[in-house]
Amino acid sequence: MFSCKIVSCDSDNIPIAAEHNKPLIIGRGPLTKIKDPRLSRNHIEVVADCEKGFLKVTFVGANTCKAGNSILKTKNETVELKHGDAIELLENQYSFRVEFCPVLNQPVKSDTSSSSPQEMVGKQTTLNHFLTKRKSTSADDTVDPSLAKKQKIEDTWEEVDGGKLIVFTTEGVQHKSKIAAFDLDGTIITTQSGKVFPTNPQDWKLNFSQIPGKLKQLLEDGFKIVIITNQAGLSNGKLKPLDFRQKLFDIRAKLGVPIQVFISSGSGIYRKPAIGMWNHLTEHANGSVPVDVGSSFYCGDAAGREAKWAPGKKKDHSSVDRLLATNVGLKFYTPEEFFLGHRSVPHKQPDFEPRNLDAEIPLLEPSDSSLSQDKQEVIVLVGFPGSGKSHFAKHHALQSGYDVINRDSLGTWQKCVTVLERSLDSGKSVLIDNTNPDVESRSRFVRLASARGLPCRCFVMNTSVTHALHNNKFREFTDTSHAPVSRMIFNVYKSKFQDPSLEEGFTEIVRVNFRPAFRSVEDERLYKMYLLED
Numbered sequence: 189m190f191s192c193k194i195v196s197c198d199s200d201n202i203p204i205a206a207e208h209n210k211p212l213i214i215g216r217g218p219l220t221k222i223k224d225p226r227l228s229r230n231h232i233e234v235v236a237d238c239e240k241g242f243l244k245v246t247f248v249g250a251n252t253c254k255a256g257n258s259i260l261k262t263k264n265e266t267v268e269l270k271h272g273d274a275i276e277l278l279e280n281q282y283s284f285r286v287e288f289c290p291v292l293n294q295p296v297k298s299d300t301s302s303s304s305p306q307e308m309v310g311k312q313t314t315l316n317h318f319l320t321k322r323k324s325t326s327a328d329d330t331v332d333p334s335l336a337k338k339q340k341i342e343d344t345w346e347e348v349d350g351g352k353l354i355v356f357t358t359e360g361v362q363h364k365s366k367i368a369a370f371d372l373d374g375t376i377i378t379t380q381s382g383k384v385f386p387t388n389p390q391d392w393k394l395n396f397s398q399i400p401g402k403l404k405q406l407l408e409d410g411f412k413i414v415i416i417t418n419q420a421g422l423s424n425g426k427l428k429p430l431d432f433r434q435k436l437f438d439i440r441a442k443l444g445v446p447i448q449v450f451i452s453s454g455s456g457i458y459r460k461p462a463i464g465m466w467n468h469l470t471e472h473a474n475g476s477v478p479v480d481v482g483s484s485f486y487c488g489d490a491a492g493r494e495a496k497w498a499p500g501k502k503k504d505h506s507s508v509d510r511l512l513a514t515n516v517g518l519k520f521y522t523p524e525e526f527f528l529g530h531r532s533v534p535h536k537q538p539d540f541e542p543r544n545l546d547a548e549i550p551l552l553e554p555s556d557s558s559l560s561q562d563k564q565e566v567i568v569l570v571g572f573p574g575s576g577k578s579h580f581a582k583h584h585a586l587q588s589g590y591d592v593i594n595r596d597s598l599g600t601w602q603k604c605v606t607v608l609e610r611s612l613d614s615g616k617s618v619l620i621d622n623t624n625p626d627v628e629s630r631s632r633f634v635r636l637a638s639a640r641g642l643p644c645r646c647f648v649m650n651t652s653v654t655h656a657l658h659n660n661k662f663r664e665f666t667d668t669s670h671a672p673v674s675r676m677i678f679n680v681y682k683s684k685f686q687d688p689s690l691e692e693g694f695t696e697i698v699r700v701n702f703r704p705a706f707r708s709v710e711d712e713r714l715y716k717m718y719l720l721e722d
């Protein structure tokens with residue numbers, strides 16, 4: 189069973205509900221809010237068949253109207269429309285769209301307000317059932333359309349990876365090689381209230397009146413229309429899943445075209461600018477139709493534009509949309525460029541450029557420094573979390589015969605000191621793999637070396653904070669055994685940091701350059717993408 193709505197394409201008026209088998213007169217008057225005298229009060233009569241999903245339209249007015257592809261001039265002329273068809277009450281004017289929504293997909297209002305995405309999995313079993321059905325009958329480019337017609341294709345709401353990714357595919361979506369992908373907030377919709385964040389789930393409107401027309405054109409030009417959106421509010425409790433789902437139904441109705449929506453509900457590989465959502469689209473959610481990246485594009489408002497990019501405009505809150513497009517290799521447009529035809533404006537470059545790393549850079553500076561010494565020694569590393577200390581320790585120090593001491597694995601600096609003593613007793617050289625930001629943290633090891641008459645060198649990671657944050661994000665995606673490091677820890681490091689000096693008792697201070705070396709081609713590909721959000 190469907191519900192049927194007749195949705196204005198020209199205004200934000202409440203959609204007109206057409207009840208099953210109940211004739212409804214549409215024309216000039218309060219229902220449509222149209223006052224144009226060329227429109228009869230009784231212009232068309234509609235009767236919805238909510239079981240079969242079609243709307244019978246009978247012309248009863250005076251001036252010509254258009255329903256679907258038919259021009260209706262003669263009284264009592266009748267056509268049958270289906271979901272997505274258009275009605276123009278006067279030719280080329282007063283456009284409406286027919287919307288049939290499966291009643292099954294309407295959210296259950298009771299006791300669901302606190303549902304987490306995970307809890308929703310259970311509640312959505314009926315919908316997930318449709319997904320399975322849809323997969324076998326999906327109307328992709330290679331499927332006989334009559335088959336798709338015979339077997340009803342429904343909206344689907346699929347949870348992937350424990351709800352970290354949600355895919356909402358509306359009825360009528362056809363898989364295509366050309367993808368027209370859009371961000372949601374600030375691109376397709378904006379707030380009605382004018383506030384940056386919506387004040388309630390209904391606080392939205394289309395960002396530009398041109399959007400439905402442009403999307404329709406894209407559809408006619410053979411694109412699949414996709415929305416790729418970060419919605420961390422779904423996992424931090426700020427956005428109720430069912431509210432958001434209802435919002436997407438309403439947005440779809442307003443857009444008037446079938447859409448496929450990819451929703452990242454939290455952090456991780458699905459969150460833009462990482463390309464998890466795009467990869468899921470191309471690998472699992474486009475039938476078997478290969479995506480042509482060169483003919484596809486992404487449009488979003490998080491484009492890194494500086495303040496005053498247009499009169500009165502603030503700077504963009506981030507660059508994630510532009511960075512996602514760059515990561516994938518997609519053409520990129522801002523909403524103003526795409527929907528309004530504006531020229532592109534300058535934008536900020538990311539602070540860290542992962543593609544410009546020099547694989548030939550000398551590992552150590554000064555370049556005549558070397559890791560291995562003839563004599564027993566202690567090396568104290570200094571560097572941000574994620575700056576590459578453990579990588580250096582594993583790939584260079586260990587290989588040169590050093591014992592490596594790491595506070596993360598030992599727990600306390602006192603234990604580090606005990607293990608250091610043991611290693612030195614056995615005649616080994618030792619590298620201390622801790623962040624060691626200040627004089628105090630380093631002095632424990634310097635003192636111990638000097639008490640034994642051993643040289644102690646300080647190796648400082650030559651890795652900027654944004655580079656270290658990038659490494660940290662990369663590690664989050666590739667090494668689940670290491671807990672992600674919060675920005676707060678980075679700030680603590682920065683606030684404690686004291687530049688190491690020879691006065692502390694070091695015999696030499698050496699800078700360690702970041703010389704990229706990857707475990708696999710996949711790792712290298714991921715590393716060279718933009719992973720940070722600003």
Ligand SMILES: Nc1ncnc2c1ncn2[C@@H]1O[C@H](COP(=O)(O)OP(=O)(O)OP(=O)(O)O)[C@@H](O)[C@H]1O
Pocket residue numbers: 571572573574575576577578579580596622623659660662663666667673702703704705706
């Ligand atoms: N030279 C390198 N080439 C490629 N990847 C690297 C390199 N150095 C570090 N990485 C990657 O960056 C991430 C962080 O590196 P690593 O764990 O060595 O940092 P760390 O300074 O030891 O961090 P923490 O202090 O938080 O333990 C890891 O995923 C690592 O694989």
